[in-house]
Amino acid sequence: MGKLVTEMLKGTLEGIVLAILAVRPAYGYEITAWLRDQGFSDIAEGTIYALLVRVEQRGLVDVEKVPSEKGPPRKVYSLNAQGREYLEEFWRTWSFLAERIEQLRKGGPQS
Amino acid sequence: MTAESNESKSRYLQYLELVLGPLEDKKRWRQYKARVKGLPENYRIAVEALERYLMHFGPADGAGAMAMYEDLADLFEQSAADGIPIRAVFGDDPIEFVETFMANYPLGQYRRRERDRFTSAVERAAGEDRTK
Numbered sequence: 001m002g003k004l005v006t007e008m009l010k011g012t013l014e015g016i017v018l019a020i021l022a023v024r025p026a027y028g029y030e031i032t033a034w035l036r037d038q039g040f041s042d043i044a045e046g047t048i049y050a051l052l053v054r055v056e057q058r059g060l061v062d063v064e065k066v067p068s069e070k071g072p073p074r075k076v077y078s079l080n081a082q083g084r085e086y087l088e089e090f091w092r093t094w095s096f097l098a099e100r101i102e103q104l105r106k107g108g109p110q111s
Numbered sequence: 112m113t114a115e116s117n118e119s120k121s122r123y124l125q126y127l128e129l130v131l132g133p134l135e136d137k138k139r140w141r142q143y144k145a146r147v148k149g150l151p152e153n154y155r156i157a158v159e160a161l162e163r164y165l166m167h168f169g170p171a172d173g174a175g176a177m178a179m180y181e182d183l184a185d186l187f188e189q190s191a192a193d194g195i196p197i198r199a200v201f202g203d204d205p206i207e208f209v210e211t212f213m214a215n216y217p218l219g220q221y222r223r224r225e226r227d228r229f230t231s232a233v234e235r236a237a238g239e240d241r242t243k
Contacts, residue, residue: 029193044202045195049186050212057215071192072185 006042013043015090017051018083021061025078028052052077060086139177146184154191157201158183164209170219179216 009016020031032048052075055061060083065073079087120128128134147158161183170176190200201208218226 028189029195042202044208045190045200046186046208047202047211050208050215053182053212053215068192072188074189075185 002042005040009040009043012094013047014051014055015087015094017048018055018060018079018087018090021077021079022084022087025064025076027066027074027076029074055083136177139181143177143180143184146188150187151191153197154187157197158187161209165213169213170216170222175217176219179213183212 016035017031020026020034026034028045028049031052032043032045035043035048052061056063056077060080061077062080064076064078066076067073124134147155147162150158162180165179169179186200217223
């Protein structure tokens, strides 16, 4: 774990975050905290934030500004229809990738 | 920033902007700087360091650049309010964070020009140039 898991997560983090948002709306810090609880301890707040900016710009999530007791209002993200479509595509791609890699492990690229 | 606001501008303002650049951007920039000033000291130092990096490698022009700095202010205001340590915001590799963050915004003119030049050079080398 450690460095390698961070490297391998890079391409999948977007799907992971969208999958979290598919369960319920959340703000950035909640997402990072949840990921840490799940053992992804090296994930930086800024990384998740940059990712949220990206999925917002691509129209995969809806954003609502919710006032908070301390500090500025929080941006709460929820998955919209376009995001759901993208998430399905992500899971299909993930299954394909996981299957092929598992095949490699079991001994070579025969189909 | 909109066409409407442009039409309502006086000639004098139009002339001023010709010389000084859009005044809305200047106002937004001042507001952003005020937000950074309001941050706890270590967060402010971190943002100013990021700002320096972005001045060199990020987009330098237009509303896209301003939106980028405002998003940055959002992140650090939120992080300060939640008490997230600086290292937990940046992670082990600050360069990786800033590059990922930057990639969300339009390229600056200089980068865009060089990328276009590179792409068309490869096209020509690959014999794909259809303009000749």
